[in-house]
Amino acid sequence: MSFADLRPQMEQAPHAEMVQALAFLKSRLRADSAANRDDLARRHTEIETGRKVRWEDLKRELGLP
Numbered sequence: 001m002s003f004a005d006l007r008p009q010m011e012q013a014p015h016a017e018m019v020q021a022l023a024f025l026k027s028r029l030r031a032d033s034a035a036n037r038d039d040l041a042r043r044h045t046e047i048e049t050g051r052k053v054r055w056e057d058l059k060r061e062l063g064l065p
Contacts, residue, residue, distance in 0.1 A: 019065070022064075023062050026062060026063070027062075
C-alpha cells in the first residue's frame with residue numbers, strides 16, 4: 001500500500017487516530033537510528049528494574065498534546 005492510498009483515509013480519520021498514527025510513524029523513524037536503538041535498550045532495562053515512565057513525560061517526548 002502506498003502513501004497515496006493511505007492519505008485519503010488519514011484525512012478522514014478522527015484526531016485521536018491521527019495522533020496515534022503520528023506517534024507510530026515517529027517511533028518507526030526513530031527506530032532506524034542506532035543511537036535510538038541504544039537508548040530504547042537502556043530504557044527497557046530501566047523499566048525492567050522497576051523504573052516507571054510517567055504518561056506526561058512520554059507524551060512530551062513523543063511531541064503529543
